[in-house]
Amino acid sequence: MKGLLRKDFYMAAKYCRSYLLIGIAFLALSFTGGDRQNLFFVFYPCLLCGMVPVNLLAYDERSRWMEYSGALPYTRAQIVSGKYLVGAIIQGGMFLAVGIVQTVRMNLAGSFQLGEFALFMASVLAVAAVSASICLPFVFRWGVEKGRIAYYCMIGVACTGAYLVPTLFDSGIRLAVSQGLLSAILCLTGAGVYAVSWLASIALYRRREIA
């Protein structure tokens, strides 16, 4: 397993370096234009990092690593888990960066409230986790080309999320449900979907024939 993670981090460092720069640029842009108007700049870096495992799988397919890994002492579950772990680590790092930037931004605007901040971060976590979770099972089962269909679904989820989150902030849901509970529900939804996707990918990849 260590070998798989090491290989993916070498590849991420080589092929996904630009993601880091784009992420930093978007986070910097999130400072512009007031308090609520640039959610896209905040969500996008996390969504982008969620696509790192899919990109790594695309490179794996191109180099025929998928076949080669079948000859190495790994179970199918380990091969899948490697990608989910790499995704979680990279997305986790970006999530932290978003959290720090949001804290600074809200403090500068004088609008920092812990409950609101927690709800916001929970929303980012849920949208990022769900969008990453949609693609991977398809890609593990049918390969990157066919997995593109799932990518379009992911874009749909991201757009819906980007629409729903501000609505959530301003809607009556906040009055009916406490911020803490809503944040917990969003976190659990994100984590739950990620876990289900992980298990589904393992099951699907076990059935895949590597020819």
Added chain:
Amino acid sequence: MNALEIKNLTKTFPGFRLDNLSLTLPSGCVMGLIGENGAGKSTTIRLILDMLHADSGSITVLGRDNRENTPLTKEEVGVVLDEVGLPECLNTRQVGRVMAGTFRSWNQGEYERILRRFGLPENKSFGAFSRGMKMKLGIAVAMSHGAKLLLLDEPTGGLDPVVRDEVVEMFSDFTRDENHSILISSHIVSDLEKLCDYIAFLHKGKLLLCQEKDQLLAEYGMLHCTAEQLEDVDPAAVIYRKETPYGVQAIVHRQAAPVSMTLSPISIEELFVFMVKEEG
């Protein structure tokens, strides 16, 4: 113990069927898998590695069912596929680190020794390697973790004759240990002839024969004669005949050939080509 036992293995794809394949590779031996493109050589190797799921039949690798505790089995199996699928951005040093985290018994010293022997650079990325260099790196990885069985799918493809000879010698050294075995597929039959104890012919997914090489060479001979002379030979002993304007070329069982006829030795390649043509 047998290094590899395949029993009644069947796998069907649209337009191809690996049909009821049975093979046994004893420990300490080298078996060459010979077949034309699409004969089922790579399919067989992928089935052994559980990359493909068999329709029926069983495979035992180093005494274990190939679907049970697969990682443990693969620790002891070195594999070179027809395309070495290492990530293109990795250099040989990084490949070594990845493999050190992959195999419990990874031998970094041995890996570096083989890299030096092959003259592979440390800092050049795999994607910039020639096909021959890629194959050499694949071989270096396969031989650096204390494998007991090597599964080699066209490992000498793309190598120049000098390196090919060196690689064949390395494989030969590997089998000096009586616990070490090799299953190797190749189009370059001359390499297999040098290396193998057993030869298996695959044709259109069917096993035409699987026999000890020396026995095979002793059993068959090439007869050059006229069509009239060939009529003196028991037809059942003639496995292939080809008529040319200069006479007849025939492969015959040596024991059934009349003593008066002189048989010339036959190569594995000739035998395979003739058998495949006979099979159609």
